[in-house]
Amino acid sequence: MNSKAQKIKAASIDPAYYEAVTQAIRLEAVKLLKEETVVAVVGYLPGRRRGTASPALVTNPEQAANLIFSPACANNLSVYLTKAKKGVLQKGRVAIVAKGCDMRAVAGLIGESQIKRDDLYIIGVACAGVYGFGTDRSQPLTAANIARKCRECNVHLPEGADFAAGTPAELSDLTPVEAEEMARIEALPQAERWAFWKEHFSRCIRCMACRQVCPFCYCEQCLCDKNRPQAVESSPRPAGNTAWHIVRAMHLAGRCGGCAECERVCPMDIPLNLLNRRMAKELKELYDYESTRVPQEKGPLTQYKENDDQSFIK
Ligand code: SF4
Numbered sequence: 001m002n003s004k005a006q007k008i009k010a011a012s013i014d015p016a017y018y019e020a021v022t023q024a025i026r027l028e029a030v031k032l033l034k035e036e037t038v039v040a041v042v043g044y045l046p047g048r049r050r051g052t053a054s055p056a057l058v059t060n061p062e063q064a065a066n067l068i069f070s071p072a073c074a075n076n077l078s079v080y081l082t083k084a085k086k087g088v089l090q091k092g093r094v095a096i097v098a099k100g101c102d103m104r105a106v107a108g109l110i111g112e113s114q115i116k117r118d119d120l121y122i123i124g125v126a127c128a129g130v131y132g133f134g135t136d137r138s139q140p141l142t143a144a145n146i147a148r149k150c151r152e153c154n155v156h157l158p159e160g161a162d163f164a165a166g167t168p169a170e171l172s173d174l175t176p177v178e179a180e181e182m183a184r185i186e187a188l189p190q191a192e193r194w195a196f197w198k199e200h201f202s203r204c205i206r207c208m209a210c211r212q213v214c215p216f217c218y219c220e221q222c223l224c225d226k227n228r229p230q231a232v233e234s235s236p237r238p239a240g241n242t243a244w245h246i247v248r249a250m251h252l253a254g255r256c257g258g259c260a261e262c263e264r265v266c267p268m269d270i271p272l273n274l275l276n277r278r279m280a281k282e283l284k285e286l287y288d289y290e291s292t293r294v295p296q297e298k299g300p301l302t303q304y305k306e307n308d309d310q311s312f313i314k
């Protein structure tokens with residue numbers, strides 16, 4: 001695989017590129033299942049509506065021949081390695097289709113001993129981008145409808161995968177949106193920053209979709225559910241909402257892979273990835289740590305270095 005992605009303009013993403021990736025995934029998945037290298041492949045099948053895609057677990061070559069990859073394949077499939085389908089891993093090795101931003105989650109889960117690298121076969125995708133939330137999926141992918149996270153992607157290549165589908169491609173004509181928004185919020189006086197987040201948190205309906213979709217929220221009993229004793233109020237009221245969002249952000253600090261799935265599924269349009277990105281920035285500045293596509297032995301909050309920042313100890 002080339003170590004550098006080829007630069008292309010968003011306007012020139014040919015739908016045929018996704019077709020070529022689809023064919024490569026199908027061939028590899030069919031081969032893996034026929035040769036019994038894996039017991040199942042976690043990938044995408046066409047959704048019920050035109051232009052959509054659904055996560056799927058396929059277990060025979062006939063089903064694998066229908067797998068797809070398209071700009072609608074936004075889901076981070078690594079969530080199925082720790083939640084609903086995790087029992088499949090007990091039956092044998094599993095293949096998973098992963099974009100670069102998904103691979104950071106796969107690597108993180110291996111680093112947290114939730115899965116073993118040897119139990120996985122990673123079909124990496126050289127990814128040019130996926131649709132943004134709420135965009136028309138019957139249209140080709142362009143700079144106008146690409147996801148916010150893809151505008152600043154630095155993980156187009158499936159580094160660390162067992163197989164790479166597609167020719168690495170990177171879009172050269174995208175302007176960042178999230179970085180600018182983050183800089184704007186960071187420049188606000190503290191009271192205004194707090195007002196910004198307070199307004200967003202106040203709209204949270206505590207549906208927990210952001211938790212359910214996150215590969216790293218795999219605790220069997222969540223601190224934020226109804227518990228005895230109750231740590232965080234579970235109904236959508238201001239104090240409980242603020243506590244939930246602080247717990248979520250802190251719990252994911254140094255773990256979040258930045259897939260932005262939490263933000264994609266939020267029905268209230270809360271910009272959760274801004275918070276994720278801010279935490280990631282703190283981790284980089286404080287511990288020179290960032291999430292990667294290859295597993296790291298330990299996360300920043302589970303190891304001690306003598307030169308760690310001590311300024312929080314008063
Ligand atoms: S962030 Fe990068 S790897 Fe992830 S979907 Fe967008 S372009 Fe693909």
Ligand code: SF4
Binds near residue numbers: 105213256259260
């Ligand atoms: S917190 Fe959000 S962006 Fe981070 S890994 Fe979980 S779903 Fe992805």
Ligand code: SF4
Binds near residue numbers: 205206272
């Ligand atoms: S998905 Fe959105 S509304 Fe639902 S709990 Fe998360 S932040 Fe709140």
